[in-house]
Amino acid sequence: MNLSEITDPVLGHLEKFNSYFKAMLQTNVSLLNLILKYVTSKKGKQLRPVLVFLSAQAAGKISNRTYVGAALVELLHTATLIHDDVVDEASERRGLASINAKWNNKIAVLIGDFLLAKGLLSAIDAGEMGFLNVSSKAVRRMSEGELLSIDKARNLSVDEDIYFQIIADKTASLLSACCEIGAMSTNDNPEYHEAMAQYGEAIGIAFQIRDDIFDFTSRSSLIGKPVGNDLKEKKATLPLIYALNNSTEKEKDTIIKLIKRGKLKKNEISMIIDFVIEKKGIEYAEKIALTFIETAKNSLGILSESPAKESLLRFADFVIHREN
Numbered sequence: 001m002n003l004s005e006i007t008d009p010v011l012g013h014l015e016k017f018n019s020y021f022k023a024m025l026q027t028n029v030s031l032l033n034l035i036l037k038y039v040t041s042k043k044g045k046q047l048r049p050v051l052v053f054l055s056a057q058a059a060g061k062i063s064n065r066t067y068v069g070a071a072l073v074e075l076l077h078t079a080t081l082i083h084d085d086v087v088d089e090a091s092e093r094r095g096l097a098s099i100n101a102k103w104n105n106k107i108a109v110l111i112g113d114f115l116l117a118k119g120l121l122s123a124i125d126a127g128e129m130g131f132l133n134v135s136s137k138a139v140r141r142m143s144e145g146e147l148l149s150i151d152k153a154r155n156l157s158v159d160e161d162i163y164f165q166i167i168a169d170k171t172a173s174l175l176s177a178c179c180e181i182g183a184m185s186t187n188d189n190p191e192y193h194e195a196m197a198q199y200g201e202a203i204g205i206a207f208q209i210r211d212d213i214f215d216f217t218s219r220s221s222l223i224g225k226p227v228g229n230d231l232k233e234k235k236a237t238l239p240l241i242y243a244l245n246n247s248t249e250k251e252k253d254t255i256i257k258l259i260k261r262g263k264l265k266k267n268e269i270s271m272i273i274d275f276v277i278e279k280k281g282i283e284y285a286e287k288i289a290l291t292f293i294e295t296a297k298n299s300l301g302i303l304s305e306s307p308a309k310e311s312l313l314r315f316a317d318f319v320i321h322r323e324n
Contacts, residue, residue: 003045006314009307010053013062017049020067021074024122035099035111039078042094048073051175051203052182054315055196057308058300060186068126069181072135075119077174080142082112131181134197138177145169153234156256160241164205167212172204179203195302199312202296207319209289212237213282216273231272234259238288239281240272246279286320293320 007014025036052070056062084090085098086108092098100108116139123132149166179200183192215230216239230237236244244252255275258268276282296316303309 003050003318006311006318007050007054009311010050010057010062013053013057013066014046014049017053017067017070018043021071024071024075024118032111032114035103035107038096038102039082039099039111039115042096044094046074048077048174048178051178051200051315052185054308054311055179055182055200056186058303058306058312059183059192059196062186065126065128065185066182068122068128069131069185072119072123072128072131073174073178073181075115075122076135076139079112079115079119080139080174082108082115086112130184134177134180134184138173141169141173145171145173149235152236156234156236156260160238160245163236163238163241167205167208168201171208172201175204175207176200191302195299198299199296202292202299203316203319206289206292206296206316209238209285209292210320210322213239213285213289216240216276216282231259231269232262232264234262238285239276241281242284243276243279243281246281247275251275289320293317 022040025033025040027033027036049070052073053062053066056066056069081093082099085093086100086105089100090098091101098108099111119135120132123129123135145166145168148162149170152162152166176197177200180193180197183196187193212230215237231240240255244255247255255272258264258272264272293316297313300309300312303312
C-alpha cells in the first residue's frame with residue numbers, strides 16, 4: 001500500500017502546507033535561517049501533518065486553523081527529533097548529517113528549543129488554547145515515556161504493562177494529539193475530538209509495535225536503524241518480552257545476562273533473534289498490533305463516510321503492513 005494514495009484527499013492542502021511551514025521559519029538570524037533550511041531540506045513521510053489534515057477533513061472542513069494545528073505538531077515533532085539526536089549522539093537523520101554532527105550539541109539543543117517555542121507561540125498567536133493544551137500534554141507524556149524507558153533499560157524490564165505505557169507515551173501521544181487537533185480545527189463536538197484522539201493513540205501503539213518487530217525481522221537499513229539495535233540498547237520490546245515470559249528460567253537467564261552484558265556480537269544478536277522467533281514472539285506482537293488497528297478503525301464509527309475517513313481506515317492498514 002502506497003502512502004501517497006492515502007494522502008490523496010488532502011494532497012493539495014499538504015502542498016500548500018509545505019510552503020506555509022517554510023514561511024513560518026524565516027527569522028532575522030542568518031545562522032538560524034541556514035540551519036532551519038537544512039532541517040526542512042529533506043522531508044520524511046510527514047505522517048503527523050497527514051494525520052492532522054485527514055482528521056480535520058473527516059470531521060469537517062479544513063480551514064486556516066488546521067494549518068496552525070499541523071504546523072504546531074510538526075514543529076514539536078522536529079524539535080524532539082533534534083533533541084533525541086543529541087541525547088543518542090546520533091550522527092545521521094534521514095540520510096543527512098544530524099544537526100549535532102554538522103554543527104555541535106549546543107547549537108542543536110538551541111535549534112530544538114527554538115522550534116519548540118515557535119510551535120507553542122504559533123498556537124498562542126492564533127488564540128488556539130485548546131491546541132496548546134493537547135500538544136503540551138503530549139510533550140509531557142513523551143518526556144515521561146522516554147525517562148521511564150531509560151529507567152527500565154537498566155534492569156531490562158520484562159513487564160508488558162510497562163512496555164505499553166512506554167510506547168503509548170513516547171510514540172502514540174503525539175499521533176493522538178495530531179488526530180485530536182485535526183478534529184478540533186473543524187468540529188466543535190468533543191465526541192469527535194475524543195474519537196480521533198483514540199484513533200491516533202491506537203495507531204501510534206500499533207506503529208511502534210511494528211517498528212519493534214522490524215528490529216528482529218528486517219535484514220536491511222530501510223527502517224533507519226540497524227537490525228538488533230533495540231537489543232544493543234537493552235530495550236525490552238514486545239517480541240522479546242513475550243519470548244522471555246514463555247521460556248524456561250534457564251533460557252530466560254541466559255538471554256537476559258547476554259543483553260545486560262552489552263556489546264553484543266553479530267552471532268549473539270542472531271542467536272537472540274532466533275530465540276524470539278522460536279518462542280513465537282514475532283507472531284504474538286503481530287497479533288497484538290492487529291488488535292490495536294481494529295480499535296483504531298472502530299473509533300472512526302462516529303464519522304460520516306467520506307474519502308478522508310476511507311484514507312484513515314487505509315492508513316490503519318498501512319501501519320500494520322508497511323515494510324519500513
